[in-house]
Amino acid sequence: MAIRRPGRVAVLAVVLLTASACAQATSGTPRPDAAASDEILVKAGYKAFREHFENLGDEHAKVYNFLNYGDTELKTEHESYKYGDPPITVLERHRPPTDDRSAVLHPPNDPYDYVRLDQQHANLARTPWVATPTLYRDGFETCFLLTAWLACHLDNAIAQTRATAQDKPRERARRTGDGVEVTTGAQLGLMIDEGFIGIPADEEADVSAQMRDQLVPVTIKLDADMKFTGFEIRGKVDDGKSEPLELQIGYEVVGEATPHDFPDKPAASETTTISDPAKAEKFWDAFNSSPATG
Structure with a gap:
């Protein structure tokens, strides 16, 4: 399901972070059910990711994009600002190593x-x-702002992978010093179809079916209050026959945009x-x- 404005999406079920799942009651101290607790964090993290873009506020964000495939090497960075309602937006782009x-x-x-x-x-x-x-x-449509556009299409790729892939991503959560990281994934082929893997059109046919079916890890990052702070798509896809494909794409919430x-x-x-x-x-x-x- 694509991320859309709040009026066009169903309300997601509320996940209570304060709830705890326990094993069947026994004498002594109850032991947490680690799998159930992990599932709660995964659902809460993915919910925070989607709601961030469904209700995108005044935001300064950065997106970086690295792709290495055959003769194609792509390095691009975008920086976006959105402020007000109706919003003013600006999207900056540069291709390293220059700062043009x-x-x-x-x-x-x-x-x-x-x-x-x-x-x-x-x-x-x-x-x-x-x-x-x-x-x-x-x-204004959130998914028309290029940095947020990436999130909208990543959401589509993850949802389709969950629904149709034979090899489902192993979704898990872990606490970090800064908050929580939720790991999921999406098939390379679905990412290419969603348009955010920048393989030249004349080279797409060279990506084998085996490579298209492989899962690329996606990490959703949240702070200690379970507020979305960014995501990263990072992996190397190789079938042992074709050219390997290496990619790293990230989204970072820098802070709040201002009129200046x-x-x-x-x-x-x-x-x-x-x-x-x-x-x-x-x-x-x-x-x-x-x-x-x-």
């Missing part, structure tokens, strides 16, 4: 999104900013406006592809 950053600004209720071009894509327009019709024309985190809306003299949908789509294809040249 682009930004996508959406002012509240604005019909356009404003893209500040990085140096690698500066040839896409004669101005430093490009305006295109906003994704939020029907109102956002750039001003660019002046008309600094902005190239693309109102035609087909031309806007062409721009986005170029902006999201490999660094532009020429």
